[in-house]
Amino acid sequence: MVKKLLLALVITWGIIANDNVSAQTGIDSTGLSFAVAKYNTAIGQQSHLYNGPEYEFYDPLIKGNAYVFDNKVFTPGSVRYGAAVYSDVPMLYDLNKDLVVVLLYNHFTKFSLLSERVHEFWLLNHHFIRINTDSTGKAALATGFYDQLYPGRKIGIIVKRAKSIQTSTGSNTVESYFSETKGYYVKKGGNYFSFSGKSGLLDIFKDKKKELRQYIKANNIDFRENFEQAIVNVATYYDQLTN
Structure with a gap:
């Protein structure tokens, strides 16, 4: 069924291009956008985006949550995954596991993207970039995702947001909760300097x-x-x- 639909889209795209070639030198952008949208719908579960392990939520007895800005609702964002940029993807960012979590096209199944293939993502009006330890030339930063607060011309400001599960012991109880930490860095002259x-x-x-x-x-x-x-x-x- 998918192959037939894709074939029909290719034929439709060809018709759009032929109809416009006498009137302009390029393909009509509206027709092309429509064809691309239909292609993305048709390819559905075969998209290269959907190739990470299934994700499970945490034990609800743990106080707080693991997600960036305490946002535990899937929110539309964009991600550059491999060589492609995917937009309007329902996303969460798990700070405890440092994982980007997305909701499958069926709006039920959730899974985590392969972190080494996530170059950057945009969520909740923030731009997160992946930094690898060896890309800095030094072991100044741990590999992971960093919130790019300021992408300046000569300097940059990034913050590493993280959460971890902590345990407190009372007289008769043991309670687990998420604790958040932040590490701030200036990128200057190719080096990273921490400050608090x-x-x-x-x-x-x-x-x-x-x-x-x-x-x-x-x-x-x-x-x-x-x-x-x-x-x-x-x-x-x-x-x-x-x-």
Whole structure:
């Protein structure tokens, strides 16, 4: 059935191209988009995206959840998987296992993508990139997915978001819960430098520390109120000063 439908789409695509060749030099984009959409629908379960292991949710007795920004609902996102980019994919990002989880076309089965084939993905207005230890030239960062907060011209800001299952023991009970950690890094001159606060960030940008302090004071930038927005603002200004 799928082969017949694909053959029909190829014929339809050919008709669209022939009808437009006398009026323009290229294929009509509307007709091509329609054909591609139909192809993606027809290929369905044969898509190269659907080739990871099945995923199981955690024990509901564990307090909290394993997912980025505590979002435990499948949300449309995009992922560059292998050589292709897939859009509007129902996704979760498991911080405990560092896995991208997607929902199968049947809207029931869930599975995790093969991490080594995920180059980057976009979810909840954040861009996550995969960094491999050997790609840095040093063992500065562990292999995994990093949230790219600021992709600057000379510098970049990334954060490693992670969760782990912890256990607390009471007088008569043992309770498990998810605990979150964050590791912040500046990419500068091909190297990665970690920092955990305002002073650490300014030490990395020490060549413009005076100007940055003035900028922070003049713009009332509060690192305690919104830490990530503050570091993005400072990094952006540093990029302007050094270009």
